[in-house]
Amino acid sequence: MKKYAMVIDTKSCVGCGDCVIACKTENLVPEGLHRDWIVEDVSGKFPNLNMEIRSERCNHCSNPPCVTYCPTGASYINRGTNIVLVNKSKCTGCKACIAACPYDARFIMPEGYVSKCTFCEHRVKKGLSPACASVCPTHSIDFGDVNESVSNVSKLLRKRKYKILIPEAGTRPNVYYLI
Numbered sequence: 245m246k247k248y249a250m251v252i253d254t255k256s257c258v259g260c261g262d263c264v265i266a267c268k269t270e271n272l273v274p275e276g277l278h279r280d281w282i283v284e285d286v287s288g289k290f291p292n293l294n295m296e297i298r299s300e301r302c303n304h305c306s307n308p309p310c311v312t313y314c315p316t317g318a319s320y321i322n323r324g325t326n327i328v329l330v331n332k333s334k335c336t337g338c339k340a341c342i343a344a345c346p347y348d349a350r351f352i353m354p355e356g357y358v359s360k361c362t363f364c365e366h367r368v369k370k371g372l373s374p375a376c377a378s379v380c381p382t383h384s385i386d387f388g389d390v391n392e393s394v395s396n397v398s399k400l401l402r403k404r405k406y407k408i409l410i411p412e413a414g415t416r417p418n419v420y421y422l423i
């Protein structure tokens with residue numbers, strides 16, 4: 245079984261937003277809605293300030309509260325790929341998953357169903373990278389199978405220091421940030 249993950253390098257991301265534009269174009273995300281977004285996280289005290297730039301999206305959690313709290317089974321994990329998806333024909337737009345997600349990764353489409361990042365499953369099935377990863381000018385986004393020890397993502401996670409977002413939520417994210 246595959247376990248797809250994304251590894252994003254906060255040291256090389258320049259916050260250009262090309263990943264956000266590529267996602268909108270690839271996935272026809274309506275105006276004003278986003279499947280991915282850029283966060284500029286400032287820490288420390290003046291004059292010793294540090295800014296981390298992150299391209300964020302759904303974390304494709306292994307323990308996803310959005311799936312647990314979805315009353316219709318519309319939100320689910322594809323057990324073959326570990327990608328968290330929404331079956332729009334089963335989604336009633338009740339927003340329980342939106343309330344349950346600690347990362348604010350979901351939104352309602354104008355048609356009334358919930359949407360979010362799909363790890364570009366339609367591209368991955370064809371052997372392509374997710375749109376955001378494929379356009380990043382600084383090659384800050386890697387995507388692959390962490391169950392495969394020779395994949396780029398596995399190698400990066402062995403070589404570099406990394407973190408996940410809001411670990412205390414217990415969601416077990418599959419988006420990792422190199423720090």
Ligand code: SF4
Pocket residue numbers: 256257258259260261262263264282299379380381382383384385
């Ligand atoms: Fe950062 Fe790459 Fe996204 Fe630009 S495209 S914001 S460098 S992750």
Ligand code: SF4
Pocket residue numbers: 301302303304305308309310311328344345346347348349350360415
């Ligand atoms: Fe669900 Fe949110 Fe985790 Fe994505 S980030 S799998 S929407 S809980």
Ligand code: SF4
Pocket residue numbers: 266267268270271279280301360361362363364374375376377
């Ligand atoms: Fe958008 Fe695809 Fe990247 Fe997810 S993986 S943020 S759907 S481009």
